[in-house]
Amino acid sequence: MLTTEFPGCRKLIDAIDAAVAKGSTPAITDSLRNSLCKLIRGHEVELPACVFEPAEGRYARRELYRSDDHGYCVVAMTWAPGQGTPIHDHCGMWCVEGVWSGALEVVQYERMADDGDHYRFQPVGSIQAGPGSAGSLIPPHEYHTIRNPSDDTVAVSLHIYSGNMTHCAIFQPLPGELGYRRHDRQLGLDPVH
Numbered sequence: 001m002l003t004t005e006f007p008g009c010r011k012l013i014d015a016i017d018a019a020v021a022k023g024s025t026p027a028i029t030d031s032l033r034n035s036l037c038k039l040i041r042g043h044e045v046e047l048p049a050c051v052f053e054p055a056e057g058r059y060a061r062r063e064l065y066r067s068d069d070h071g072y073c074v075v076a077m078t079w080a081p082g083q084g085t086p087i088h089d090h091c092g093m094w095c096v097e098g099v100w101s102g103a104l105e106v107v108q109y110e111r112m113a114d115d116g117d118h119y120r121f122q123p124v125g126s127i128q129a130g131p132g133s134a135g136s137l138i139p140p141h142e143y144h145t146i147r148n149p150s151d152d153t154v155a156v157s158l159h160i161y162s163g164n165m166t167h168c169a170i171f172q173p174l175p176g177e178l179g180y181r182r183h184d185r186q187l188g189l190d191p192v193h
């Protein structure tokens with residue numbers, strides 16, 4: 001189900017459908033990552049104009065497509081300068097994320113042994129990704145932050161999730177290096193117009 005038509009939307013959906021037919025999660029995410037990079041660099045897909053409008057005080061999420069046949073969801077995210085996420089998971093879903101415009105800093109974390117009801121994480125790598133680059137996350141290696149490090153440029157990214165992610169866990173740091181506390185976060189959607 002398409003939220004709205006946009007130039008090249010069929011090409012995008014066909015490429016994702018072809019990737020998800022691959023079977024195993026690593027094969028799907030490898031294929032999707034390659035397809036997404038090619039599609040972004042090929043400039044044949046034009047995302048709806050609203051996707052380039054940031055929201056006040058938080059990043060914007062706009063669902064562009066949900067597959068009735070395969071269950072996956074395509075969500076565009078818009079990041080004003082400095083906007084980002086806390087450490088979060090993806091509710092056990094695989095995800096492929098591509099940078100459409102601007103740049104994003106992604107830091108991956110490995111979950112360490114818990115300390116009572118406190119969670120512990122260790123950063124295990126970070127990248128700054130520009131337009132036409134894409135990465136994938138396969139649980140349980142799914143903990144990360146995303147942030148737009150720019151002072152003046154909005155960033156847009158496209159996220160393909162294996163299912164409909166309506167909530168996830170976020171992890172807020174406790175004072176005094178005591179680790180992190182887990183919270184459930186409902187994920188809202190901004191209108192597509």
Ligand SMILES: [Fe+2]
Pocket residue numbers: 088089090144146
């Ligand atoms: Fe994420």
